[in-house]
Amino acid sequence: MFPKKMHYGLRLLLTLSGLAEGNYLGVAEVAERENISLKFLEAIAVALRKGHIVNVRRGAGGGYQLAKPLKEISLYEIVLLLDEKLDKTIATDGSNTEKAVGRFLLSVRNDYGRLLRRVTLEKLHNYFTEENESIMYYI
Amino acid sequence: MFPKKMHYGLRLLLTLSGLAEGNYLGVAEVAERENISLKFLEAIAVALRKGHIVNVRRGAGGGYQLAKPLKEISLYEIVLLLDEKLDKTIATDGSNTEKAVGRFLLSVRNDYGRLLRRVTLEKLHNYFTEENESIMYYI
DNA sequence: TATTATCCTACCATTTTAGTAGTATTAATA
DNA sequence: TATTAATACTACTAAAATGGTAGGATAATA
Numbered sequence: 001m002f003p004k005k006m007h008y009g010l011r012l013l014l015t016l017s018g019l020a021e022g023n024y025l026g027v028a029e030v031a032e033r034e035n036i037s038l039k040f041l042e043a044i045a046v047a048l049r050k051g052h053i054v055n056v057r058r059g060a061g062g063g064y065q066l067a068k069p070l071k072e073i074s075l076y077e078i079v080l081l082l083d084e085k086l087d088k089t090i091a092t093d094g095s096n097t098e099k100a101v102g103r104f105l106l107s108v109r110n111d112y113g114r115l116l117r118r119v120t121l122e123k124l125h126n127y128f129t130e131e132n133e134s135i136m137y138y139i
Numbered sequence: 140m141f142p143k144k145m146h147y148g149l150r151l152l153l154t155l156s157g158l159a160e161g162n163y164l165g166v167a168e169v170a171e172r173e174n175i176s177l178k179f180l181e182a183i184a185v186a187l188r189k190g191h192i193v194n195v196r197r198g199a200g201g202g203y204q205l206a207k208p209l210k211e212i213s214l215y216e217i218v219l220l221l222d223e224k225l226d227k228t229i230a231t232d233g234s235n236t237e238k239a240v241g242r243f244l245l246s247v248r249n250d251y252g253r254l255l256r257r258v259t260l261e262k263l264h265n266y267f268t269e270e271n272e273s274i275m276y277y278i
Numbered sequence: 279t280a281t282t283a284t285c286c287t288a289c290c291a292t293t294t295t296a297g298t299a300g301t302a303t304t305a306a307t308a
Numbered sequence: 309t310a311t312t313a314a315t316a317c318t319a320c321t322a323a324a325a326t327g328g329t330a331g332g333a334t335a336a337t338a
Contacts, residue, residue, distance in 0.1 A: 001225060005296085010244075039298060040296065046315080058306095058314060059314055060304095100153065100267035105140070105141050108254075112140075128239035165284085179329085195283095197336055203284090280338090281336100281337085281338080283337100288330085290329075290330105291327085291328080293324100294326085295324070295325085296323080299319085302318095
């Protein structure tokens with residue numbers, strides 16, 4: 001349902017969320033830690049930066065950091081930046097059946113958009129800490 | 140957001156909904172009326188039949204009819220049959236970030252599924268009758 | 279049995295997705 | 309200021325998905 005860009009992008013943001021305030025982390029390190037193609041992840045990071053989800057510091061010692069806390073980032077923003085599908089137009093002209101189908105599907109897409117806007121990456125972080133806690137039991 | 144298969148399939152169902160009880164309509168006629176590629180629409184009709192959305196009568200004088208009223212057909216069923224994307228698995232294993240992202244996206248997909256289940260094709264039909272009424276004003 | 283219509287298999291072109299390569303640009307730091 | 313470490317950009321490629329086509333097999337009816 002979601003392209004790899006989405007999965008990778010979310011893993012990048014999750015990794016960045018563990019960063020101390022004011023610090024930056026390079027994509028090369030994230031790509032290695034997360035076993036994601038460096039070049040592919042670079043492109044994702046650029047997209048997230050253009051969408052003001054992350055800040056960048058170029059040059060040596062640079063990298064990315066979250067531009068705002070996870071709970072202020074909605075999944076909607078991420079999908080718009082990394083999924084493309086959502087913003088391509090649905091025709092609401094043509095024959096009567098075409099118009100009806102177009103408007104019908106548009107209303108569904110709007111509902112879906114509302115759903116995505118209500119979900120923030122704080123929830124993602126909750127899943128993440130659950131995972132880490134479940135490891136604790138083995139220690 | 141939705142592939143043409145979805146648009147075409149919905150237009151087919153909308154056309155069939157105008158059929159008198161017990162009657163069948165061939166895809167060739169629908170394809171012509173709706174300006175949709177015959178062969179493509181044939182494949183869509185077969186998929187809808189396999190999903191028990193339409194009944195078929197083969198041979199001369201045959202064609203398709205709705206298997207149940209529009210208000211008993213949820214968009215979820217149609218998406219499952221014509222969109223594919225929804226049923227491909229989301230991995231919830233691997234590293235902790237992979238698990239977290241997998242479960243997170245899975246929960247979103249479940250919410251989306253619930254949304255689709257609540258939408259029936261009755262709503263589509265409402266959009267359609269609205270279109271037809273708006274034409275009345277010109278007469 | 280001739281006709282009409284669905285059904286099935288295989289194929290093809292275009293677009294999207296995922297990934298790679300090389301190089302230009304920027305900024306810290308030695 | 310030269311070196312180095314990092315992002316940014318452009319172009320390319322392989323594989324998969326999407327949209328569509330062709331031909332014939334199958335089934336049912338008139």
